[in-house]
Amino acid sequence: NAGVTQTPKFQVLKTGQSMTLQCAQDMNHNSMYWYRQDPGMGLRLIYYSASEGTTDKGEVPNGYNVSRLNKREFSLRLESAAPSQTSVYFCASTPRDRGPYEQYFGPGTRLTVT
Amino acid sequence: EDKVVQSPLSLVVHEGDTVTLNCSYEVTNFRSLLWYKQEKKAPTFLFMLTSSGIEKKSGRLSSILDKKELFSILNITATQTGDSAVYLCAVAAYGGSQGNLIFGKGTKLSVKP
Numbered sequence: 001n002a003g004v005t006q007t008p009k010f011q012v013l014k015t016g017q018s019m020t021l022q023c024a025q026d027m028n029h030n031s032m033y034w035y036r037q038d039p040g041m042g043l044r045l046i047y048y049s050a051s052e053g054t055t056d057k058g059e060v061p062n063g064y065n066v067s068r069l070n071k072r073e074f075s076l077r078l079e080s081a082a083p084s085q086t087s088v089y090f091c092a093s094t095p096r097d098r099g100p101y102e103q104y105f106g107p108g109t110r111l112t113v114t
Numbered sequence: 115e116d117k118v119v120q121s122p123l124s125l126v127v128h129e130g131d132t133v134t135l136n137c138s139y140e141v142t143n144f145r146s147l148l149w150y151k152q153e154k155k156a157p158t159f160l161f162m163l164t165s166s167g168i169e170k171k172s173g174r175l176s177s178i179l180d181k182k183e184l185f186s187i188l189n190i191t192a193t194q195t196g197d198s199a200v201y202l203c204a205v206a207a208y209g210g211s212q213g214n215l216i217f218g219k220g221t222k223l224s225v226k227p
Contacts, residue, residue, distance in 0.1 A: 004156075040219060041219065042118075042202070042217040042218055042219040042220060043157070043202065043204075043215075043217040044217070045214055045215070048214075058214060059214070090156060090157075102148065102159055102162055103159070103215065104159070105156035105157050105158070106156055107155045107156050108155055108156060
């Protein structure tokens with residue numbers, strides 16, 4: 001089991017460029033999440049998907065879109081990147097029977113927007 | 115507004131010391147409190163606490179929850195350099211955004227040889 005995987009590991013974008021961060025899990029989990037982590041700010045929820053075909057906004061959704069492609073994959077898209085989106089992005093998943101807790105995290109994507 | 119506050123924000127100790135990390139919360143419809151350890155990359159799950167006064171233990175780490183006073187502590191005894199990490203506290207609530215874990219800012223623990 002690879003657990004939760006994310007690609008790419010690192011990315012540098014110029015302001016205004018777009019990109020998609022990919023996340024996949026092989027644990028047959030129902031719920032998946034995208035967080036960003038900034039120094040001194042902790043982890044903040046961007047979007048989540050309780051099940052295939054559904055997505056909901058979290059605490060900081062502005063500037064992002066998501067797509068739950070199937071049960072395994074949950075992607076995060078930046079349509080027009082801004083320097084304020086420089087951050088480390090984590091994807092996480094959890095089985096439905098454990099609710100919104102005991103989340104399993106991917107290794108993260110470090111994004112820099114210049 | 116729901117919030118989770120961890121203290122101290124950073125801590126430096128020597129190997130063999132015992133440390134106590136604190137997490138207080140103000141969350142509507144509290145469900146559970148979780149502790150994670152984050153080294154260079156992804157947070158890894160340590161404990162989930164739902165009931166007051168019941169200690170969870172794993173090796174040298176232990177944690178307890180006080181739902182009356184709205185806080186939890188994470189104890190690490192006989193610290194080792196491998197315990198150096200950021201320790202995150204998070205709270206889950208009933209209702210509201212199903213996926214929402216509210217995280218504190220973390221405590222950065224440095225263990226010196």
